[in-house]
Amino acid sequence: MTAQFDRIALIGIGLIGSSLAHDIKRLGLAKEVVIATRSAETLKRAEELALGDRYTTSSAEAVEGADLVIVSVPVGASESVAKEIAGSLKPGAIVTDVGSTKASVIAQMQPHMPPHVHFIPGHPLAGTEKSGPDAGFPGLFEGRWCIFTPVADTDPAALNTLRQFWETLGSKVDEMDPEHHDKVLAIVSHLPHIIAYNIVGTADDLETVTESEVIKYSASGFRDFTRLAASDPTMWRDVCLHNKDAILEMLARFSEDLAYLQRAIRWGEGDKIFELFTRTRAVRRSIIQAGQDVDAPDFGRPHALDKKP
Amino acid sequence: MTAQFDRIALIGIGLIGSSLAHDIKRLGLAKEVVIATRSAETLKRAEELALGDRYTTSSAEAVEGADLVIVSVPVGASESVAKEIAGSLKPGAIVTDVGSTKASVIAQMQPHMPPHVHFIPGHPLAGTEKSGPDAGFPGLFEGRWCIFTPVADTDPAALNTLRQFWETLGSKVDEMDPEHHDKVLAIVSHLPHIIAYNIVGTADDLETVTESEVIKYSASGFRDFTRLAASDPTMWRDVCLHNKDAILEMLARFSEDLAYLQRAIRWGEGDKIFELFTRTRAVRRSIIQAGQDVDAPDFGRPHALDKKP
Incomplete structure (x- = not known):
């Protein structure tokens, strides 16, 4: 060859x-x-x-x-x-x-x-x-x-x-075109990483829940975020600084949506919450159908992890 | 027996x-x-x-x-x-x-x-x-x-x-005690699910990026969130409605931290961004050391997923 x-x-x-x-x-x-x-x-x-x-x-x-x-x-x-x-x-x-x-x-x-x-x-x-x-x-x-x-x-x-x-x-x-690329990546990649970094930081800063509790019980959802939040800090700092406009736009939308959801939680509006939680399930199905993720429960993680050497 | x-x-x-x-x-x-x-x-x-x-x-x-x-x-x-x-x-x-x-x-x-x-x-x-x-x-x-x-x-x-x-x-x-349980779970489980549902909703609502683009390129980070956001809507609606106080507290902290990060991105404060992104990496290491997640890159997902039947 x-x-x-x-x-x-x-x-x-x-x-x-x-x-x-x-x-x-x-x-x-x-x-x-x-x-x-x-x-x-x-x-x-x-x-x-x-x-x-x-x-x-x-x-x-x-x-x-x-x-x-x-x-x-x-x-x-x-x-x-x-x-x-x-x-x-x-x-x-x-x-x-x-x-x-x-x-x-x-x-x-x-x-x-x-x-x-x-x-x-x-x-x-x-x-x-x-x-x-x-x-x-x-x-x-x-x-x-x-x-x-x-x-x-x-x-x-x-x-x-x-x-x-x-x-x-x-x-x-x-x-x-580069501008469209930057918008697409802002939502599919940059925002997810920023949100993951942020929630891990929030958990790390609590006074009422200890860090050891966060770690011990992390398998109930939190640990999924820690993977993205373990990505290279230099690379991701630079992404934040060099795709600022698209990222700020996506962050604004995310925060607006979160405020809506937070208000629904505060006022006990179960129907609004249920509507969102149902719609998002369909997105997951599309991703699996498109071959972009595994269908195995829990990303196919092995069970009884704690027993592994 | x-x-x-x-x-x-x-x-x-x-x-x-x-x-x-x-x-x-x-x-x-x-x-x-x-x-x-x-x-x-x-x-x-x-x-x-x-x-x-x-x-x-x-x-x-x-x-x-x-x-x-x-x-x-x-x-x-x-x-x-x-x-x-x-x-x-x-x-x-x-x-x-x-x-x-x-x-x-x-x-x-x-x-x-x-x-x-x-x-x-x-x-x-x-x-x-x-x-x-x-x-x-x-x-x-x-x-x-x-x-x-x-x-x-x-x-x-x-x-x-x-x-x-x-x-x-x-x-x-x-x-x-039940109140402490509810605070711990609010950060390690409830907030991660709510954030995941929210970001998937945000992505689903964009006009500038199509849903098919979101799905096609989801492996660059977004797909991690879609797993939690595919959880049972009834169960999670009820969690939101029945752990309201602890969830609203964690959401407030998360949003406050996100506003700080967003401001750092807007003003190009690379040092603040880098500090957070470095600190979160350590949390991931602790979780792996505690046997609460797999150390395999990308949760051990198989590569070349698209080729699978």
């Missing part, structure tokens, strides 16, 4: 970058993989895990001669990476990213991209609550969506090449 | 009632199990599943001669069940329940309990998002907590008998 690319540069080697590394190696998608990260410690760990062929703390050095450059850093670092790599990019190279916000990443990166490269913003909707180079694994992108938000005048051939790359990893590719 | 009880009456045969039925049979805890539910259809289904030995739509008839009566109905139905069974209870019988709120259940049931029975309110912290007699399964209570909130002058021998019953099912038993 011929490698699709002669050289791929991975800038950033966290959960997403390291999962890409695993898949590129497994599927033979590059003759050479060069890994760059600012942290010497993380770079050393990537090398111990044998994630690539060459390792450097210099993004500029990493992108030299690369046909494909994938930037997988917290979105707030996009501009500094763009500036650093701009002068070293090979003519004809494809530069893409995996950031969870797209309008901001485009604003940060595009002005620095030389005219002789193809800049194609992307976002694989994949991940877990774990982070760092040890968190990556082969197959993370299998069956998941990858959303491109192409800028004006994107070369169709380059777009097609990048599409093939993600499809080889098992992803399904969609295209959207 | 000698059966612990001659006759157990199960009033209500949903997820909890039917799981109890499975375990009582599996562990040989009663010579006879009598099942009562108001719905003829549900009763028929319980009989098809062979969950008990006798079946009736009359709770009064079901409790006749029973040594142990377990009421597993939505908490709002507690008083009507108490009234219905009061005159038929056998002297010395233990009457317990499994309701998610305790002060309200006590207020509804205790005034109707004759002096010759032992009323011991209880709450097994176990369940899934599924409901009805088909949702039950053996082992649901294994390794889970069951909280008793005994009323004044409870007979220690009766308390001990009920404790042994739950321990035989694999549960760990705690005791608490």
Whole structure:
């Protein structure tokens, strides 16, 4: 099998970058993989895990001669990476990213991209609550969506090449304009994470219920939120700061709806509560029918967890 | 092995009632199990599943001669069940329940309990998002907590008998006063469910993002909430109506914290956001260390879900 690319540069080697590394190696998608990260410690760990062929703390050095450059850093670092790599990019190279916000990443990166490269913003909707180079694994992108938000005048051939790359990893590719992407992700991803972080913070701050009680009895609902609230703080801080408008809009709607529900609880309006609780059940069914979650009760968690070693 | 009880009456045969039925049979805890539910259809289904030995739509008839009566109905139905069974209870019988709120259940049931029975309110912290007699399964209570909130002058021998019953099912038993139980559950269970229902409702109501987009991209966080929001609407409406004060207190705190976080997002205060997002990560670690959730990424969900048949 011929490698699709002669050289791929991975800038950033966290959960997403390291999962890409695993898949590129497994599927033979590059003759050479060069890994760059600012942290010497993380770079050393990537090398111990044998994630690539060459390792450097210099993004500029990493992108030299690369046909494909994938930037997988917290979105707030996009501009500094763009500036650093701009002068070293090979003519004809494809530069893409995996950031969870797209309008901001485009604003940060595009002005620095030389005219002789193809800049194609992307976002694989994949991940877990774990982070760092040890968190990556082969197959993370299998069956998941990858959303491109192409800028004006994107070369169709380059777009097609990048599409093939993600499809080889098992992803399904969609295209959207960046503003719509940011609205969609604000509701399906950003708001859920923010709400999860918030409720875990609220529980952590109580005086009348101890932290040990919260932990001990967490299986009755609370623990579901702690998974999202264990996600990488730097990544999610940056998402909050770089998709501000869409997030604030969704937060306003959420709070308005919560005030309505709270009022119904205060005034004992069981019919309003029941109507909402019935409608939401149908959403779950649609998600399961669409193959977007497991139907097994309790996410298929094993029972008698406490007895596990 | 000698059966612990001659006759157990199960009033209500949903997820909890039917799981109890499975375990009582599996562990040989009663010579006879009598099942009562108001719905003829549900009763028929319980009989098809062979969950008990006798079946009736009359709770009064079901409790006749029973040594142990377990009421597993939505908490709002507690008083009507108490009234219905009061005159038929056998002297010395233990009457317990499994309701998610305790002060309200006590207020509804205790005034109707004759002096010759032992009323011991209880709450097994176990369940899934599924409901009805088909949702039950053996082992649901294994390794889970069951909280008793005994009323004044409870007979220690009766308390001990009920404790042994739950321990035989694999549960760990705690005791608490009912008001404290209701506060603890408000934060670890009721608020998470209410928030989950609310965010799913918010997503369902958007105009700028279609419902099909919400469903299609739900794996990026949103789907976690849809599980709790698929829980039984009647049960959860009743929880909201019957633990109002504690829930309103927790909702007020949650909203206050969310306003603080929202303001930090609006004003770009990354340090405040980062501080919260880091602190919540530690809560997740404690929950895993306490054996209250799986450590596997993404709750151990299988990958490439979409490819499953």
